Amino acid sequence: MRTLRLAADVWLLTARALKVTLREPWSVVPNVAISLFFLLVYNAGLGGIGRLSAFGGMPYLSFILPVALVSGSVGGAGAAGQALIRDLESRYFTKLRLTPVSRTALVVAPMLSGMIQVGAQTVLILLVALALGLKLPGGPAAAVAVVLLAAGWGLGFAGYAVAVALRSRSGRTAQAATFVFFPLLFLSDTFVPMTLIKAGWMRVAAHINPTTYVFDAMRSLLSGAAQPAPVVRGILAVLALAAVTLGWAVYTAQRTLRDA
């Protein structure tokens, strides 16, 4: 009964968050535009290196697409934090706190709406990539798996953004916190396969960076010859991030909402 109630509350709050996002579409556009820009520019400028043997015959478009998707999911998840800040500033959040809704529902709802938003924009970016000539040898199943990975990665970052928003209650801090985007996105096998990365420290950083495993899982799926190992590692990276940030967000909510 309690679980049902929680699920119903989460759904109501998520639906409202999505409705409000649709009413302010301009908050979503820049992030999608940046992802598409990455896709176009990197593919147009670097596409030729796809002929190197290290790429194993994979078209560069398929190789760079995960970078655009992950950039979109990290940025889209940041919007979940901004949405929470908006509610804190309009004091609507306090109004919601005064209903019998659980604290967990209050933080899970913006995370979920962030995830759904990320899923939708991932589909959009995929469609653009198809228009650019992306081939999907893995078929629709691989495409769906890629969307789920991106959405899951978005959920994880939404948890991070929500926790930071709750702790800081400031739009600027929440904005600043999204700078983790840069090391996470670029200290990895972002542009070339690991074997072509020259600096030793960069290879170490890439191995530590969980984003690398998400890139590798997506690339494996997009290549059409998906190996179980990289896909499983990617799923584990997504689940681990989501579990850690969800836990952090719920813990932050329990602590900071007790007494302001």
Place this chain on the structure above:
Amino acid sequence: MAEWTETKGTSNLAVTAAGLRKRYADGTVALDGIGLAVSEGEIFGLLGPNGAGKSTALQILTTLLIPTAGQAQVFGLDVVRCQAAVRRVIGVALQETGVDPLLTGVEALELQARLHGARRAEALRRARELSERLQLEGFANRRIAGYSGGMRRRLDLAMGLVHRPRILFLDEPTTGLDPLSRKALWDLVRAVHAEAGTTVFLSTQYLEEADALCDRIAILRAGRIVAEDTPARLKGRMRRDVIELVPADAAHCKALLVVADGVAPGAAIDRETVRVAVADGAAAARALLAAADGAGIALAGLRVAPPTLDDVFIELTRDQGADGTVMPPRLVPDGPFGGGA
């Protein structure tokens, strides 16, 4: 509903509090040990100037803040230990709460009803019913961003009523409203109270408001309750006459105040009238007339009136102000950004 059975002995009291104290992290003591007892069905007012601790008290009673010491119950439910149960019986319109400006009035009301457990159809029906009841019909399907201040207050009130609470908490419900909207809101509060027998617990910095609405008032100053009684009996405590002087030219109000203050210290301006509390009305009236004459200020009127709550308030806060921190009460409502104790 287990909490009800444990505490049935106190449930005829809507609010009880004892030794309630709140010290913020920065060391400010907002509440310095207050006790309250509000009966079911009462309209109770917490009256005081900005910074007296009204908002803090309301936030504790509505489970938003944890007191540093002391305890409080709402219908016998402890506000710290039974937060979820308290939230089901209280309706709230606080300054600390707002509504998402991108939603429409009906959407906000419907969501509020559903979060309180109503089914979809029932929630929508309640949302429509309340928007009609609170005169929001024409705007119910428009975004809240376009609402006027008065409409927002009415929506806030409607949102607090969605789940038919047993008690309604209102934090400075009319601060910043124009006189018409303020009267309209008073009428709504009275109607809600009369129709459903809902207990009302409100805070205000306007004595006029407390006098107009409340059955009983507690006057809060610097975190302590300095007086508690019915408005009539509080006024009865003043065994003094109040003389009202109206200058012929409203521009002379300030000058007249200075003159009157010289005769009887503690004179104050209320709209275009200078009010002075004195021990002996007849003697003071003569002295005041002479003084005004001497200063060359023509008078349009002079009245000896029974004391209002303003006078009680000035008197009480002066008594307590031995430490030199007398805070003058607000006699005239200020602009839209006023308030926020």
